[in-house]
Amino acid sequence: MSSAATAGPGPGYRDHPEHIIEFEPSPKRVRVTFAGEDIVDTTNALILYESRHVPVYYFPRADVAMERLVATDNSTHCPFKGDANYFSVVVDGQTAENAVWSYEHPFDEVSGLKDYVALYWNCVDHWYEEDEEVFVHARSPRVRVDILDSSRPVRVELGGETVAETNRARFLFETNLPTRYYIPREDVSAELLASETSTQCPYKGTASYHSVKVGDAVHEDIVWYYTDPVHESAKIKDYLCFFNEKVDAVYIDGVAEEKPKTKWS
Template identity: 55%
Template structure:
């Protein structure tokens, strides 16, 4: 069945101080940002134009039209010899559904160097205040296997519950028996930090990037520091002897 859900755009105030850095300079610093929600796109910070340093903005000829927000104008961000083309956009005359966007601008996240909420660096996209991450220690027995081979077994995992995702089981390294080989892959999560990955060899077959770990997680995710987590989507996990179905997510491929 086709998805007939209406396209929704909404905003709400952000109470945090937001800062954006580029080429060693703070190009935006505000306590007046708003979140823009446009599912399934992650939330976007819209920052008052008065809190974006005008000396670093160079108006470009680029423009776009969005039927849900209006006509956007763009600026390059130029600091010293470094330029990020069309990195900032704004809707000078937004459509009537989102009048609050007038006087605000937004940055392409990846075109900037660093982002901060208050004094903590954040990654990938703004932390959605409607997403919750709970990390709880559990004495339930978690066993991970693949192709009939046990890869890990523990009764001291940290269970991570994140809105919209399957439960993840973070396991002490001493309780992982799988043969692990470090991978060059790195990813980042706004709620947990930067992850490193491991390949797993099972029965002469290498399963690439099957396991990840947060060696230096963000403060809220400190309980999973250095623990190992397997993709539920790609292994068999039993909790207290009951095998869980492999979840269908974007990570299943």
């Protein structure tokens, strides 16, 4: 039997019993700013892990500038968490519409989310863990990134040609992702073209890109690099990395690696 504070068991689990939602307290101080003001400043956040989703911070209302939130008519339904109500953030005439959501009567399995709110990452200006800005989504304590120097021979083929070859790559091992091979720029023989593309990673920083020209073909944004990585990933600064998924082959110790299947494939 559910309490008045919850909406009973989540119906989604009947068809998807394998679906996982877990949450735990985060020991970090987390701040969220919008239009120059702190909307959240807390050491009492929860970090939520859900199947097929990135980690999400939930914040106790006591640590949220609720006076800056305006309830809207928007609502959504999650078969695992319940009905979400929404708020816009309004500061000095600037509005982040429907940027905040809350489960007023969550399903029993996530009853601990009651009286907490969450925010869409890209709807506000800045997120900080302690005093360091974080990009894209919360850093998961369950993700590990190891960057190891290796003398194993690495060779990259693209368009039928060898475009990089080295025995001083740095291998990056990240939880649940393919191994990435970061290569010194001087060991890349490809013709690199400038690109305006950039992406962000909470564990590595802001990546810039190169396209590669081989013969008459241009392979768009197939190489990335970090000019100013976060401290934990400093070893890959200015090294170049090819998409394993998009080149002809990556050879390690003379053996072609199996192409990984990812969202970039």
